[in-house]
Amino acid sequence: MDQSGEPEPILNHRVLLLDGTVTPLVLTVDGLLRWSDKGHRCLSVEKEVLGFSTDGPKIKIKAIVEDGDGLFCFGSRGALVRKVFVFQPLSEDSHRLWCLKLREFIDLLGRPKRLFVFVNPFGGKRAASKTFLDYVKPLLEDAEIDITLQETEYQRHAEEVAYSLDLTKYDGIICVSGDGILVEVVNGLLRRSDWVVAIKTPLGVVPAGTGNGMAKSLLHSVGDPCTACNATLAIIRGHKCSLDVATILQGEAKHFIVLMLAWGLVADIDIESEKYRWMGSARLDFYALQRMLSLRHYRGGVSFVPAPGFEDYGEQTRYDNETDSIVDVGSLGEGEPINIQRHGYQGPNINLKELNWRKIDGPFISVWLHNVPWGAENTLAAPDAKMSDGFLDLILVRDCPKLSLLSLMSDLSNGKHVKSPFVTYIKVKAFILKPGVQVEQPDREGIIDADGEVLARGRGTFTSGQKTLMQYDKLQISVHQGLATLFSPLAIDQIKWPRS
Numbered sequence: 001m002d003q004s005g006e007p008e009p010i011l012n013h014r015v016l017l018l019d020g021t022v023t024p025l026v027l028t029v030d031g032l033l034r035w036s037d038k039g040h041r042c043l044s045v046e047k048e049v050l051g052f053s054t055d056g057p058k059i060k061i062k063a064i065v066e067d068g069d070g071l072f073c074f075g076s077r078g079a080l081v082r083k084v085f086v087f088q089p090l091s092e093d094s095h096r097l098w099c100l101k102l103r104e105f106i107d108l109l110g111r112p113k114r115l116f117v118f119v120n121p122f123g124g125k126r127a128a129s130k131t132f133l134d135y136v137k138p139l140l141e142d143a144e145i146d147i148t149l150q151e152t153e154y155q156r157h158a159e160e161v162a163y164s165l166d167l168t169k170y171d172g173i174i175c176v177s178g179d180g181i182l183v184e185v186v187n188g189l190l191r192r193s194d195w196v197v198a199i200k201t202p203l204g205v206v207p208a209g210t211g212n213g214m215a216k217s218l219l220h221s222v223g224d225p226c227t228a229c230n231a232t233l234a235i236i237r238g239h240k241c242s243l244d245v246a247t248i249l250q251g252e253a254k255h256f257i258v259l260m261l262a263w264g265l266v267a268d269i270d271i272e273s274e275k276y277r278w279m280g281s282a283r284l285d286f287y288a289l290q291r292m293l294s295l296r297h298y299r300g301g302v303s304f305v306p307a308p309g310f311e312d313y314g315e316q317t318r319y320d321n322e323t324d325s326i327v328d329v330g331s332l333g334e335g336e337p338i339n340i341q342r343h344g345y346q347g348p349n350i351n352l353k354e355l356n357w358r359k360i361d362g363p364f365i366s367v368w369l370h371n372v373p374w375g376a377e378n379t380l381a382a383p384d385a386k387m388s389d390g391f392l393d394l395i396l397v398r399d400c401p402k403l404s405l406l407s408l409m410s411d412l413s414n415g416k417h418v419k420s421p422f423v424t425y426i427k428v429k430a431f432i433l434k435p436g437v438q439v440e441q442p443d444r445e446g447i448i449d450a451d452g453e454v455l456a457r458g459r460g461t462f463t464s465g466q467k468t469l470m471q472y473d474k475l476q477i478s479v480h481q482g483l484a485t486l487f488s489p490l491a492i493d494q495i496k497w498p499r500s
Helices: 092-108 128-142 157-164 180-190 213-220 228-237 265-279 282-293 402-413
Strands: 009-016 022-028 032-036 040-044 049-055 058-066 080-089 114-119 146-151 172-177 203-207 240-250 253-257 260-264 298-306 315-317 357-361 366-370 392-397 423-438 447-450 453-457 475-487
Touching (some): 009 092, 022 092, 049 092, 049 128, 058 092, 058 128, 080 092, 114 128, 128 172, 128 203, 172 180, 180 203, 180 253, 203 213, 203 228, 260 265, 260 298, 260 423, 265 282, 265 366, 265 447, 282 402, 298 392
Parallel strands (some): 114 146, 114 172, 203 475
Antiparallel strands (some): 009 022, 009 080, 022 032, 032 040, 058 080, 240 253, 240 475, 260 366, 298 357, 315 357, 366 392, 392 423, 423 475, 447 453
């Protein structure tokens, strides 16, 4: 700071504005561009400047700012808009120095320069391609980021591409979609022989699907609206956070999830409402009412390793490995494969037999396991969930009157449902699900939903044409803390800016 309390300037040169005004342009040590133009104005290099280009003697600064009268520092909040600010330094030396210092500032921020972008043209209301063209591409181009575009063509296409992609060419992978493409990418990266390096690739999510739970969880953490613009800015700025990844095992079958697993009411709504996909996200609310009017209860049970503070929930039990359905990771040597696949990530190295297991028996209306707070833009499923705390949040409903259930479901938008006396809310480190038949129709079973896709489908259930990954049988889940990396809107540590 100088004696006036203002940030110390690095550059302070007179420049010519488009209207012919000559004014001082100041670059401060904390990364603010200040100038006078009918009032004192400023731009934050870190938060608002996307990139810059030159046009002869002119410097064009491309920015994303809050719409309103004039970009005053600490002004009223408004919608974000792209703007270009043009300055003309009064000498060649000044022009060269401004370009040099602006480039130094932007490069020090650690922003990505090359991104591989998946666009799912079939998700949600099929708006992902338009979202990419209208919002994502223009912002990435302003930020001088090279883009390699891949539209997904079928289920698990993104997983196949991520499995074989030359990651040395890119600084991150972006998913313009709902949550499904992100899950496919994580599965593709973790099935690679170089998974240890591959899973460190930063992943970005731009909301363009039905649920958008991951994007909502990231943006809500800093109070930003869940929009394509805000999500793209988080990617451009290059901030990162860790993300827990859960491994589902069933015999030799293995699948990785990052958002949630559901069985019962939530899974039925999520998957069976596919028949109303033309309604967009409204299909979930519409079908939820149908399901509550004809409520199903499912026989079965859950076992879990409670997080500290949740040891009193359920009844004490032993680790159950009575069938071949579950592979005991703890019985294998370190690095030993747990299925036929001889490469790729094998799941967290946890001795499950030595852990404190508890159990809760059904019947259940709903079993819901969550890794992040938001299941969709309007569904705060697990309000206490963290992106990287090493635990999954378990939400159980065993019995509930229909009117109370309706109230409970309406509280999903604010997270108050977990306070209901009909809800059990627990944090767990490991989990076993034993799915069973419907109480009302014992010849019918249920659907197991993993991150919005059908993991397993029992007898007499809705068929959407999706391939299932596992059998409708016992499965085991354990979580690896902070395994994956996401582009995040979270603030970075203070940068030591270069001096002239």
